[in-house]
Amino acid sequence: MDKKKRVIFLVDMESFYASVEIASNPELVGKPVVVCGDPEKRHGITLAANPLAKKAGVKTAMPLWEVKSVCPQAQFVRPHMGKYIEASLQITEILYEFTDQVEPFSIDEQFMDVTASQSLFGSPQHMAKMIQKRIWDEVGVRARVGIGENKIQAKMACDRFAKKNLEGIFELNSTNYMKKTASLAVDELFGVGSRMKRNLYKIGIYTIGDLAKRPLEEMKKRWGVNGHILWLSAHGIDYSPVKNDSTELQKGVGNSITLPRDYIYKEDIQVVLLELADEVCRRVRALHKRGRTISLSFRGADFNHPTGFHRQTTIPFATSDTIEVYQASLQLLEHFWDRQPVRSIGLSLDQLEDDREIQLDLFSHPIKKLQLGKTMDEIRERYGKTAIFRASSLLSSGLLFDRATKIGGHEA
Template identity: 55%
Template sequence: MDGKRIIFLADMQSFYASVEKAANPALRDKPIVVAGDPERRSGVVLAACPLAKAYGVTTAEVLWKAQQKCRDLVVVRPRMETYLRMSVQITRIFEAFTDLVEPYSIDEQFLDVTGSLSLFGDPWTLAEQIRRRVWLETGIVCRVGIGENKVLAKMACDNFAKKQEQGIFWLKQEELPETLWPLPIEKLFGVGSRMKRHFHRIGIYRIGQLAAASPELVSRRWGVNGEVLWRTARGLDDSPVSPRTHDLQKGIGHHMTLPRDYHTSADIKVVLLELCEEVCRRSRSKQLMGMVASVGCRGADFERSTGFWRQMKLPEPTNDAMTLYRAVCRLFERHWQHTPVRSVGVHLGQLTPDDNCQLSLFEDKTRQRSLGRTMDSIRAKYGNDAILRAVSLLPAGQARERAAKIGGHYK
C-alpha cells in the first residue's frame, strides 16, 4: 500500500436498537426505538432503527415527538449491561483480524489493519470479511470507513459508508477535492453547531474552503482547535491507533441529569455530595487522587446556554469525598446565580498516585482513607446502594435510583 497506513472505523448501525432486534426476532420488521423512560413518555430516543428513521424519528429527540411521527413505534427500555457486553464481543471479533483495536465509543472502534492485509487481502476484501463476521455472530450491521489515518476513516464512515448499501467507503487523500471538500462545513469531523456559525461568519461554508484557507488565519482566530480543524479538512492526522489510548486518565468526573428542576441550595448540595462520593470512589479504585476540583451546572433550556463550569486548586491532593465536597460547595455557592438547575457535574483533575499522603495534626487522614476504602469494599460486594449517606434518603437524593443504572440508564 505504498507505505501508507490503512485504518478502519467500524460503526454499528443503530447499535442499541440492533441489539434489541437481534435478541427478539419478533421486532425485526417493526419500527423500534430505545428510549430512556418509555413509561413516562418523557425520555429521549437513544437509538432508532432504520424503519423508525424512515418516519423521521431521530436520535436525541424527546419520545413523545417520536411517537407522534410514528403511531406504530415500538419503544424498548435500554439495557446498558447487555449493550456493553455486546460491544466487548464485537471488540473480540475485531481482534481476530488485528491487535491494534481502539474503542472510540460503545458502537465505534478504530482498527489499524496495515499489517493484516497480507493475511486477509486488500482493504475492501478485509472490510467485507469483518462486516460478514459481525453480522453472523451478532446480527448487527457494521459500516466501515477506510482511510490512511483516523480522521479520514471516521469521515469516510460518517459521510459516505453509512449512506451506501454496501456499507463500505474508502476516503483517499488524493480524492478529497472530489469527495470530501464539496461537503458542507458541518460535515467535518469536530465541527458542531457553534463552530459552524463561526465559520459561516467569515464566509466558510464548505470543507474545501477551510482546506484552502491560510492555517495562520484559523490558528490566529481559534488557536490550536483552529489548526486541528484545518488539518482535518486536509485529511492530516498523525495519531496512532492505540489499544491503550484510554489508560492514561487526566481526570475523573461524574455528571448527572436531574429528573426535575432543582431550585434550592439544600437540594442541589444533596446531589453534589452524591457526585463527590462517586468521583472519589472511582479515584480510589484507580489508586489516584486529584489536586483540582471542578463543578458545573446548567438549566433545563439546552437551546440557550445557562449555568457555569468552574475549578479551583486544592491545598493538597485528595480522594476523600467530604474534602472534595467542601471545596465543590464553596465553588458552587460562589458562582451559582440561583437559577433552576437540571444537570450538575463534579470533576477531580491533576491526578497523582495515592500512595503518599500528607499527614496533618488536625485531621486523622489515615482513618479517613480507611473509612473510604471500607465503604468501597461494602459497595463492591453488596451493591452501590448497600451503604448510603443519610441525605440520599431525602427527596432530592438520586443515589438509590442510580444504583440500578449504568451511565444513567437501567442495566
C-alpha cells in the same frame, strides 16, 4: 504498496442500542424501535432509534409524546446499558482477531490499525467485509467501516460516506480526501461543533475546502492548538496512533441525571451533587486517575425556555476525593445558579492524570483519602452500591437507591 502508509479502520455500529434490543427480541424485527427512558420519571426521551423509526421522523432526544405523534407504531423499549456494554466488548473481541491494535472510541465505535494484518486477511476492503459479517453473525448488529490512512480519514470516511451508502464501507486516502470532502459544510468536519461553526462562518469559512485553503498560521493565531488541529483535519492529516489502552484516552469522567421533579431548594440539589460526585470519583479511582477540573451543568425545568449553565473550575491539586469534588461543585452552584427550577444536573471531573504521583499536601493527607475511597469502592463492588452510602442519601431528594440498579442513568 507504500510501506509507510498505514491502514486504519473506524468500525461503527448502526443504531447500536436499538440494534442490540432487536437482536435479542425477534418480535421487534421489521418494526420501528425506539429505546427510551421511563416517562414517569422524566427520562422519557429518545436515546436511540432504529433506521425504520428514523425514517418516520424520530430523532435522538425527542420526547416520547412527540415520538407517538410522528410514529404511532413505534415500539418502545427501556434501555439496558449492561447489554450494550456486553455487546460492545464482544465486538472488541472480534476486532482483536484481526489486529492487536484496537482502540474503543465510544460504546459503538472502535478504531483499528490493520496495516500489518493485510498479509493474513487480504485487502482492506476484503477485511472490512469480513468484519461486518462476523459482527452481524455473532452480535446481530450492522457495522459500517470507514477506511483511511489515519484516524481522521477513517472517521470522516465512516461518518460522511460509509453510513450513507449501501455496503457500509468507504475509503478515504491522501489522494481523494480533499476532492471528496472540500464541498462538505464545515461542521461536517470531525471536531467542529456548533460554536466553532459560528466562529468559522464569521470569517467566511463555510466548507471544509474553505478551511483547508486558509493559511495554517491564521488558524493557529486565532485558536491556538485547536486551530492547528482543525486545519490538519481539514487536510486529512493526523499522526496519532491507534492506542490499545483505552484508559489512556479517557479525557474525563462525567455523570448526569434528569431529576424526577423540579428541584428548587439548594439543600435538595446539594444531595444530588454529593451523589454525583461520589459516582464520578468512584469511576475516576477505578481508572487509577485523579482530575483537576470540575464541571457542573444545570438544565432548567422548562425546555421551551432553556435556562441553566455549564461552568467549570480548576483546583490546584488533582483529586479523586468525593468531598473535594463535591466542595468545588458547591462553589460553582453558589456562583452560577440563578435559583431557577432545575431538572437536570451534570457533574464531571476532567484533566485526568495518574494517581500514582500523589502531590504532597501536608494538610489534607491525600494518600489516606485515596485509600478510604478505594476501600469504599471495593465494598460496593462486592456487596452492591447501597452497602455503603452517605447518610444524606436517605433524605427524600437522594436518588442513590433509585439508581443503584442503573449504569450511567440507564437501567443495567
